[in-house]
Amino acid sequence: MTLPRTVYLETMGCQMNALDSELVMGELLSRGFRPTDDLDAAELVILNTCSVRQHAEDKVYSRLGHLKSVRGRRPDQVVAVIGCMAERDGDGLLAKMPHVDILCGPGELHRLPGLLDDVRDRRGPAVALSGRLRAHSTPVRHAGAHEDLEALDSGRVFNLSSHVDTPKIFGRHQAYVRITRGCNKYCSFCVVPYTRGPEAHRPPEQIVAEVRRLAQAGVMEVTLLGQTVNHYHYREPGRPSTSFAELLRRVHDEVPELPRLRFVTSYPRDFTDEALAVMAESPRICRYLHIPAQSGSNAVLKRMNRGYTVEEYRRLLDRARAMMPDICIAGDMIVGFCGETEADFRQSLDLLRYARYKNCFIFKYSPRPGTHADERLSDDVPEEVKRRRNNDMLAVQAEINLAGHRAMMDSVIDVLVEGRSKRALKMQESEQSRGEEVDPTVRGPGQLVGRTSGDQIVVFDGDSELIGRFARVRIVAATPYTLHGTLEGPASEPVSAALARQRGIPLAVLGA
Numbered sequence: 001m002t003l004p005r006t007v008y009l010e011t012m013g014c015q016m017n018a019l020d021s022e023l024v025m026g027e028l029l030s031r032g033f034r035p036t037d038d039l040d041a042a043e044l045v046i047l048n049t050c051s052v053r054q055h056a057e058d059k060v061y062s063r064l065g066h067l068k069s070v071r072g073r074r075p076d077q078v079v080a081v082i083g084c085m086a087e088r089d090g091d092g093l094l095a096k097m098p099h100v101d102i103l104c105g106p107g108e109l110h111r112l113p114g115l116l117d118d119v120r121d122r123r124g125p126a127v128a129l130s131g132r133l134r135a136h137s138t139p140v141r142h143a144g145a146h147e148d149l150e151a152l153d154s155g156r157v158f159n160l161s162s163h164v165d166t167p168k169i170f171g172r173h174q175a176y177v178r179i180t181r182g183c184n185k186y187c188s189f190c191v192v193p194y195t196r197g198p199e200a201h202r203p204p205e206q207i208v209a210e211v212r213r214l215a216q217a218g219v220m221e222v223t224l225l226g227q228t229v230n231h232y233h234y235r236e237p238g239r240p241s242t243s244f245a246e247l248l249r250r251v252h253d254e255v256p257e258l259p260r261l262r263f264v265t266s267y268p269r270d271f272t273d274e275a276l277a278v279m280a281e282s283p284r285i286c287r288y289l290h291i292p293a294q295s296g297s298n299a300v301l302k303r304m305n306r307g308y309t310v311e312e313y314r315r316l317l318d319r320a321r322a323m324m325p326d327i328c329i330a331g332d333m334i335v336g337f338c339g340e341t342e343a344d345f346r347q348s349l350d351l352l353r354y355a356r357y358k359n360c361f362i363f364k365y366s367p368r369p370g371t372h373a374d375e376r377l378s379d380d381v382p383e384e385v386k387r388r389r390n391n392d393m394l395a396v397q398a399e400i401n402l403a404g405h406r407a408m409m410d411s412v413i414d415v416l417v418e419g420r421s422k423r424a425l426k427m428q429e430s431e432q433s434r435g436e437e438v439d440p441t442v443r444g445p446g447q448l449v450g451r452t453s454g455d456q457i458v459v460f461d462g463d464s465e466l467i468g469r470f471a472r473v474r475i476v477a478a479t480p481y482t483l484h485g486t487l488e489g490p491a492s493e494p495v496s497a498a499l500a501r502q503r504g505i506p507l508a509v510l511g512a
């Protein structure tokens, strides 16, 4: 069998998976593969999977079911399942889907090129798993091109502009940079410590160098990634250690050509005043924090093994807002966790109102196999109660969103223009479906979408030449999830609190 040359890569789940996909695709492009959007015609199909919720796993099984029917017509098509679901469900997945050729966990992605070589002779599935979830793990074949996982990050493709034909994979103006892998927290509901393994921190010099190369390649906004990003701490014998606050300062100060720097996701217990102070003093660090609370009840937080109380969480919000009145804060909440009472749920709603999140990701609890909660706690909140609490919480958060957005009316704000809005893209698609010729690179007015320093989405009419640049927009209408604006003109620099003060923009309009 010859090596496939076209690759279809689909990513489910979090930003960490998005980054893994970019790195894997970069590696494949450098080996002569060409990306395709055609799942059936692709010679190599890679599904980068997520195990955080059952729904995400169901989607993968549905995709694999379809690929089983394709296999009849395309016996040479190679199917690879990578990411958290490969790690969590490895043996079970192969038993249910024997047409899967490659299984590769998120901690073994540097072995993927070697697995592709292995699969050429079709001696059965090529497998690389860390085996943290199974004592009887499938054997790992060590055949990678990279020495270790760190090399996958360090070896990324920087010349993003040469990959304009793969816009789904490479954002040309925004990029993720991993600073920490894995997680040590073992929240009782979460599968991540088992699928991605224990925390490992990357050397600060490599992080700074990667951010610099991205900025020099034209990236306008870098998001530092870690499952618990603010727990970053690099130690090496014989060298001074580097804390998260120190890393943030280094990246900000040593890469002055980068207009915007963000980081996600923060863990409440780990946020130091030093890190908040660095944010407050650094004009190019976005005024945005994503700090999941998960519940507003101390009893539930304890069962979740989160390691903080609601009071401590509220004090963190107070500290952040005292130091940065313009900060936008996002949260995560789980409803219907094991043993959650109506009183517990009302406390979560109270926390939601106190936090005034600029947005909150709300999830109904679903047990994940292998976790403490699945094995030791009872999933005792009925589905209809979970659904009702989910809807109630969404309604409260929508009110908070709308109030925050309405407070921004008539303010002028700088946004990084990300691209055409979904509405504009839909119009373009319908023109194409009517057979009208559409040139996607055409310069001209249309609806654009941009993002504020606080991570708010703004849509406005403007020339597509603005994509990848900063624009100054006046907010003229607000819905719970979107701000609508009119273009005031291009902006040469991002809005920070200091710049906002200089320009007389009320700080309140920048925060939720």
Ligand code: SF4
Pocket: 183, 184, 185, 186, 187, 190, 191, 192, 193, 227, 228, 267
């Ligand atoms: S901090 Fe908790 S929820 Fe977040 S990845 Fe780690 S175990 Fe999962």
